[in-house]
Amino acid sequence: MSDTSPPFYFQPSRQSPIAILLILARLIRSLIGQFWPVLLLLLLRKRSANSSQFWVWVGIAITIFSVLRSLVTYFRTHFYIQDDEFILEKGGFTRRRLSVPLDKIQTITFQQTFLHRLFNVVSVEMDTTGAKGSEISLTALDRDKATVLREYLLRWKKENVNATSADQEAATADVAPEVELLKLDLGALFLIGLSQNHLRSAGILFGLLASFAREIQPILGKSAYKYFEEEWGLSFNFFWTFALWIIVFFLIISVIATLALTIVRFYNLRFVQTGEGFRLEAGLLTRREQAAYLPKIQFLRWSANPLQRLWGMYNLRFYQAAGHELRGKQTLQVPGCYPHQITTVQTAYFPASVQEQWDWYRPHRLYFRQRVFMLGLLPLIGLILKTSLDFSWVWLAITLLWLPFTAWWQWKLLLRKEYGLSPDGLWVKSGYFTQSQILLLWANVQGLEVQQSFLEKRHQVADLTFYTASGEVEIESLPLPMVNSLRDYVLAKIEVGVENVEELRS
Amino acid sequence: MLFENPQIATTDLPSVEDVNFQRLPPQALKLRTIGWCITQGIMLFILLGLFLFGEIFKKQWPWIFIFSAWFLQAVYFFWMARKRFYREGYAVREKDIIHTKGFWLRTQLTVPYNRVQHVEIEQGPLARAFGLGGISVYTAGDSGGDLSISGIEYKEAERIKQFIAQKVGSDE
Numbered sequence: 001m002s003d004t005s006p007p008f009y010f011q012p013s014r015q016s017p018i019a020i021l022l023i024l025a026r027l028i029r030s031l032i033g034q035f036w037p038v039l040l041l042l043l044l045r046k047r048s049a050n051s052s053q054f055w056v057w058v059g060i061a062i063t064i065f066s067v068l069r070s071l072v073t074y075f076r077t078h079f080y081i082q083d084d085e086f087i088l089e090k091g092g093f094t095r096r097r098l099s100v101p102l103d104k105i106q107t108i109t110f111q112q113t114f115l116h117r118l119f120n121v122v123s124v125e126m127d128t129t130g131a132k133g134s135e136i137s138l139t140a141l142d143r144d145k146a147t148v149l150r151e152y153l154l155r156w157k158k159e160n161v162n163a164t165s166a167d168q169e170a171a172t173a174d175v176a177p178e179v180e181l182l183k184l185d186l187g188a189l190f191l192i193g194l195s196q197n198h199l200r201s202a203g204i205l206f207g208l209l210a211s212f213a214r215e216i217q218p219i220l221g222k223s224a225y226k227y228f229e230e231e232w233g234l235s236f237n238f239f240w241t242f243a244l245w246i247i248v249f250f251l252i253i254s255v256i257a258t259l260a261l262t263i264v265r266f267y268n269l270r271f272v273q274t275g276e277g278f279r280l281e282a283g284l285l286t287r288r289e290q291a292a293y294l295p296k297i298q299f300l301r302w303s304a305n306p307l308q309r310l311w312g313m314y315n316l317r318f319y320q321a322a323g324h325e326l327r328g329k330q331t332l333q334v335p336g337c338y339p340h341q342i343t344t345v346q347t348a349y350f351p352a353s354v355q356e357q358w359d360w361y362r363p364h365r366l367y368f369r370q371r372v373f374m375l376g377l378l379p380l381i382g383l384i385l386k387t388s389l390d391f392s393w394v395w396l397a398i399t400l401l402w403l404p405f406t407a408w409w410q411w412k413l414l415l416r417k418e419y420g421l422s423p424d425g426l427w428v429k430s431g432y433f434t435q436s437q438i439l440l441l442w443a444n445v446q447g448l449e450v451q452q453s454f455l456e457k458r459h460q461v462a463d464l465t466f467y468t469a470s471g472e473v474e475i476e477s478l479p480l481p482m483v484n485s486l487r488d489y490v491l492a493k494i495e496v497g498v499e500n501v502e503e504l505r506s
Numbered sequence: 507m508l509f510e511n512p513q514i515a516t517t518d519l520p521s522v523e524d525v526n527f528q529r530l531p532p533q534a535l536k537l538r539t540i541g542w543c544i545t546q547g548i549m550l551f552i553l554l555g556l557f558l559f560g561e562i563f564k565k566q567w568p569w570i571f572i573f574s575a576w577f578l579q580a581v582y583f584f585w586m587a588r589k590r591f592y593r594e595g596y597a598v599r600e601k602d603i604i605h606t607k608g609f610w611l612r613t614q615l616t617v618p619y620n621r622v623q624h625v626e627i628e629q630g631p632l633a634r635a636f637g638l639g640g641i642s643v644y645t646a647g648d649s650g651g652d653l654s655i656s657g658i659e660y661k662e663a664e665r666i667k668q669f670i671a672q673k674v675g676s677d678e
Contacts, residue, residue, distance in 0.1 A: 321646060447617040447651035454610050467651030487616065494618050495601040 009149050012078040012089070018119045019077075019140035023070040025115060026139075031062065079138065084160075086126065086153075088136050100126070100136060103160060106296055106321055108150050113286045122146045126153075154276075181278075181341050182271035182334065186263075192336045193262035194255070195307040197434075202250040262335075271334050273344065278318070280332055290332050292318045297349055298444045298468035302342055303436030314342055321469035331470070350425055350441055358420040358427060363477035364461045368414040370453075376406035419475045421486065426466070428473065442493045444468045450483055466490070527595030527606055533636045534657030535591050540632060542587055546580045596655050598666055601673075603643060605653050617653045619673040621645050627663045628656070639663040643670065 032039065042055060077090045086105065088098045110122040121140040141149070184192070267284035277294040281287065298321055302314045318332040337345075346353055383399040412432040420427030428438040445466045452462040462483040463476045478486075553576060556562060557569055586609060594607040602618040623646050629639040633656075640656035641663040655663075 446621045446645040447615060447653065449613055449615040451614075452612045457612070465650070467645065469646040472650050491602060491616060491618060495620065 007148065007152070008145060009079070009081050009152060012080045015074065015077060015079075015138050016119070016121045016140045016142050016145075017074070018116075018121045019138075020070050020074045022113075022115060022121075022123075022139050023073050024066055027066045027070060031066070077138075079136075081152075084156075086136060088138075098136060102153065102156050105136075105153060105157070107291055107293065108153060109291070110146060110150075110289045111286060112283075112288075116140065117287065124149070178275075178279075179273040180270060181273050181344060182269070182337060184266060184269040184282075184336050188336050189263050189266055189269075190259065191311055191313065192266065193259035195305060195311065195313065196258045196262065197305065198251055198254045198258065202247070202254040206246075206250050266335060269334075269336075271337075271341070273348065277348070278332075278345065280334060292320055292332050294348060296321045298470040299438055299440040299473060300345060300349055301436060301438045302337065303431065303434055305434045309435070312338055314339070316342060316345065319468070319470040346439060350439055352422070352424050353427070353439060356422045356424065358422050361419045361421065361478060361482075363414065363417050363419075363475075364459060364479070365414070366456060366459050366461055367417070367477035368410050370455065371410045371413070372403075372407050375410065376403050417476075419478070426473065426475070428475065438473055440466060440468070440473050442490050445490055445494060448487050448490060450487060452480070525597045525599070525604060527597050527604070529595050530591065530657050531638070531659055534638060535588070537633060537636050537638055537657055538587055538591060539584075542584060546583070549576060549580075596658070598669065603653060603666070603670065605655050615651075615653050617643050617645060617651065619670055621651075622670060622674050625667045625670050625674075627660075627667055629660055633657070633660075637661075641666055 073090070076095075077088070079086070079088045081087070081102070084102050085099045086102060088100075090096050090098070106127045109125040109127070111125065112122050116122055119140075120143050122143050124136075124138040124141055124146050126136040264284045266282045269280070269282035272279045272281075274291075276291075277297065278292045280290045280292075298319045300316070300318060302316045304314045308314065313335075314337045316334040316337045318334075320332065334341075343354070380399070380402055383395070383402055387395045387399045409432065413430070416430060416432050416435065418429040420429070424443075425439065425441040428440075430436060430438075446469055447467040449465040449467070450462050451465065456462055456477065460480045461477045462480045463474060464478070464483050464487060465472050465474045553572065557573075563569065589609045590607065593609055593612070596606070597604045601620075602616050604614060604616045606612070606614040623644045626642045626644070627639055628642065633639055637660055638657055639660035640654060641658065642652060642654040645651040658666075
């Protein structure tokens, strides 16, 4: 690489040498992730001189292999831009050459782990539309270079995409000043951490520990509980008899863990409105910079559980168009939003949603009946069997309360479920404990599916699913004629929309 | 509504409701029946193997239940395959393609051409013997919105692919 006039990205370039270190770190982490039971075994069992020498050699071999692999990966990875395509050559033993047309690049994400920040490098991820596995990711690139590259790509997109196709992107305004919408301080983070669903995380934690205990069973040669009892003199019977204590214990752990996780994940969160859309920066150890470009946002969802509603905080999510591999990463999440920030985002994504006339509809009662049947009656059969075969007062209480509780809950859900229709989009309100809202523009619909179950047919109702490039939105149990005409309308909207564009061009 | 979307080679029909769906050719049912025979045959083969050599139960009588369960599900799925076959259909329109299927749960998926990313034609070895094939229409991002019809005439699949490709091309 020379520093002559053509920028580095027009000729095959390597990543920053720091990449070697980072690839190595990733390799070691994944090795540990896969072989931790073996490592645990080595640490726990009684050592003999011979075998530990053997394991030292194995360790050395693995280390040499990892270092070699990182070096090969580093030296064989090149990237450059040629003929309006971004080209990434990679692969140690099997060569792979990925080429992605520049106009297919959807989003460019920078990410910095702790190691990245030490050396002032970033990892770059470019997400593309369509085909599987065509996502491009670079492990480490100097921050300056990465910024230059991103600027070039964005500039290219702006110049070329706007000129060739009068897509929605044409509507993107010129560079507008950045407006900071939200900045979370430690106090707000604390509230967000407290308001997470702790029962769920306690459940997950409990499940993880239980599965951990099972997984190390073959290594210890006996059950983990027995091991603790015999080797460490701890009796787990104490815990089992006082199940309540376990729940409290896990709840406390979960609160502490979620607080820590929230702070690590959203530390110093900045949510900014930019000319093209929004940007989110957050993270303590790994600082992520995610961008949501307005034309790529498929739909918005915001939700709040009772505690969050009390504090007037919402959890906002952007669902963005993304390739298959990066799907999860492309839903951008902003916790702790206040109503006016939601309104700002809402107006940017769907300007007409604020003034437009909305017609509100509720699902047919069949929605309630079907769910009570599935969630109430079917489990009840199991509960009755369990109680009659193996009687205990706790199970009897659960059995007796199950159906009334499910019916009450589902009834509340039915009452909360509302579908708003407007000329330009859909608004769904749902949820009783955690209440959420979804806003979808018809223009983002990729395909529509009408579904009608056997029962729904008898009641002349149907469901309608809207597929977008980032997941689906479903409306359920509405009168069939209405579903049909809504489908025809949305189809016309999508199909005529492009027709108009055609007219404009010719 | 000022919108027209005529079905190809038939009259002008603006609503999906009134579309005349193209049924699958009768050979497709034969193909599916063969597929059904193969899967059921494999199941029966495994069950017989277990019955003769497996020594799972000490007595013979539980096998009566297992084989009758196999028989019942085989009859059910044979019957369902036919039911489902007669309920399946597709329609190629000026601006979109529709695929309808299902017996207990009826679904009707519509994909507008201007949302199509690419189109693929498939043909397995068995289908080739019948001159049949399948067509898959892919949209961006999620797999949920992808449409795929299997068991149509291979030439028909090629025609549809050509038609959609031309439509997609003219939009850009």
